Amino acid sequence: MGLAEIVRFSVSLEADLLEEFDRYCAETHFSTRSEAIRQLLRSALTAHAWEKDTGEAAATLTIVYDHHRTRLTDRLLELQHRHTDMVVATSHVHLDHDHCLEVIFLRGPAHQLRDFADQLRGLKGVHTSQLVVARTPGTP
Ligand code: NI
Numbered sequence: 033m034g035l036a037e038i039v040r041f042s043v044s045l046e047a048d049l050l051e052e053f054d055r056y057c058a059e060t061h062f063s064t065r066s067e068a069i070r071q072l073l074r075s076a077l078t079a080h081a082w083e084k085d086t087g088e089a090a091a092t093l094t095i096v097y098d099h100h101r102t103r104l105t106d107r108l109l110e111l112q113h114r115h116t117d118m119v120v121a122t123s124h125v126h127l128d129h130d131h132c133l134e135v136i137f138l139r140g141p142a143h144q145l146r147d148f149a150d151q152l153r154g155l156k157g158v159h160t161s162q163l164v165v166a167r168t169p170g171t172p
Contacts, residue, residue: 035111037119039053039135041062043085048113049118050106053065053068053081055137056060056068060067065123084143085142085143086141086142086143087141087142087167088139088140088141088142089139089140089141089145089165089166089167090137090138090139090141090165090166091137091139091142091145091164091166092136092137092163092164093135093136093138093145093148093149093152093161093162093164094133094134094135094136094161094162094164095108095133095136095152095153095159095160095161096127096131096132096133096134096160096162097128097131097132097134097155097156097158098131098157098159099131099132099157100130100157101156101157104155104157104158105122106120107155108134108152110154111135111148111152113153115148117140118138118139118140118144118145118148119136119137119138120137120141121136121137122134122135122136122137123130123137125134131159136152141168142165143165145165146165149161149163149168157163
């Protein structure tokens with residue numbers, strides 16, 4: 033990253049909020065208030081951009097789950113059939129007696145792919161899940 037111009041600005045806030053913020057800085061070992069504010073701003077802006085991202089994307093969702101868990105397989109299939117507009121294909125590996133690895137190939141608006149991944153992740157019996165989103169360069 034290149035050297036960016038540093039600007040100063042002042043912020044008005046309540047004394048007790050500042051006190052709480054200073055405690056936060058001390059507890060989380062930020063060297064200065066500025067460093068803490070920089071990092072908090074960056075993570076807020078990243079989260080915001082992430083949420084409103086409606087651009088088209090392709091993704092893989094990899095999940096490992098216990099197929100003995102009551103109704104889990106049904107729920108996973110149900111969710112995928114409800115979103116046939118997004119689910120392009122799936123690959124399934126029977127890992128061992130209890131566990132399955134599934135890779136679900138997705139395509140659609142990025143925020144919808146994440147919602148879908150969140151729904152699957154939340155199911156009881158899903159051990160791990162990882163969404164990898166790929167954006168084509170130049171897509172809005
Ligand atoms: Ni299996």
